[in-house]
Amino acid sequence: MPHEVLALLNQPSADAAPHTEGAAPFAFADVAAPQVSVLDLAATRGDGIFEGISVGYGKPQAFEHHLQRFARSARMLDLPAPDLALWRQAVLAAIEKLEPGDEAWVKTVMTRGVEGDGRPTGWVYATRSADFSRVRADGVSVVLLDRGYRHDVAQTSPWLLQGAKTLSYAVNRSVFREANRRGADDVIFVSSDGYVLEGPTSNVVYRRGNTLLTPGPGLGILDGTTQVNVFRYAESLGLTTGLELATPVHLAEADAVWLVSSVRLAVAVTAIDGIAREVDTEFTADLNAWLKALEQ
């Protein structure tokens, strides 16, 4: 069975015409062959949306949450609504075709399609995950980087698409290079007015006493699918959970800080801007075992 699987959707949205009249809803395709037009707005403008869904022991995790977020991103970009029943079916079929294993992940991508055509392009890509065991055990050092926007920009200026998971992620990659130049592994974004936001590919979670916290509400950050599950886990242990408008001081004074994301799961933050900090190795390991085994 293959290590990676690609399925192309014939009609990613019921609100737009199919690519081929009467064709199957989706078809498997060769990952090694080119599949996207140079005129597709994904390739020319980063004009589309995506989700990255973790697959633990063959089960897509936080699946409905991911699909709902995908639909929400589409609304924020004025894209036609994804046909979630079809996307669900294509994701499950791609997983079934993939070589089994403990950990895999699936990316769903919907673009605005070829400019002027009016039909979105959609594909599902599934692959075995890289081995994250080391980073989950060792954690990451992070730097705080200015995102440039005020913390309330999603309310004042929704056209900036903050909180949508778009294909325009050049900055989310650029900040990793800046982190590496500073000798760090990862990034936590801070708003121009000094509030903690999120990582470029993760949410921030921190513990203060018996409470697990995440920045919010109303920050124009991604509604974290893994963060929600981390809170469920914490609540199952009797911890309280909550949202808080946090500054870097809140992180410095926290008992532990994590970056949480769908595929890498939870990684401890071991240092912020070069200042080492406490980690909770046992909690992190138990949390990741729980997240891996999760079905919802």
Added chain:
Amino acid sequence: MPHEVLALLNQPSADAAPHTEGAAPFAFADVAAPQVSVLDLAATRGDGIFEGISVGYGKPQAFEHHLQRFARSARMLDLPAPDLALWRQAVLAAIEKLEPGDEAWVKTVMTRGVEGDGRPTGWVYATRSADFSRVRADGVSVVLLDRGYRHDVAQTSPWLLQGAKTLSYAVNRSVFREANRRGADDVIFVSSDGYVLEGPTSNVVYRRGNTLLTPGPGLGILDGTTQVNVFRYAESLGLTTGLELATPVHLAEADAVWLVSSVRLAVAVTAIDGIAREVDTEFTADLNAWLKALEQ
């Protein structure tokens, strides 16, 4: 002869390996067929750069300026340096193959390539231009929209890539939809601290008395290839030119305002946020005739 031409580069940068050892420097390809991998970082992350070059009467305009800006964008994104001699050759070959006409344009795209591969992807796409005669004659109504960033963000936070021409342009498209919702045609971005920046696909130029002005310096906006030529034209008429940190009041009080860009050239701004304003029809027409005939 074809209405559109696509050329794929075998080795977009001399600092990275070719895609096929010993192959021709570039090859023409079928525009209608898919040419980009779903794993290319252009399609998944908007991680790449582009230029759009106007071709007037068969001559690429501001060609060296575009190529230098392409190289500058590559540096800002830590991409390997584009082999400008090869890109120049591919652009000229694509134009030569294109059906002749008064106006055409060429897009150059270089992406970071397939994730983990290390070789950038590069293509040149040439096509006949749409007919812009009406918008050049009638002008556009614009709305002022917050870009969310302070005017000095390129200096304080270079990882935000302001001033690079990247493939992460979802916001530059989203703002057109916001303008349309407000009954306008186009957009002028304003910094979060109130300075006029640029359009999503253009630079702003305005006239006050005998002086033509453009916002600057140090605003993290694109170094406008057409704006430079507009200034050359103005100077040939005896007007003075300059840069100015401008607020919306400067635009409201200007004698005329234009959005200038490579392919659409100069269009008069006929209204800002619903308030109609003076236009200079004759100057605009003469300027566009001069820009169309330009060879450098």
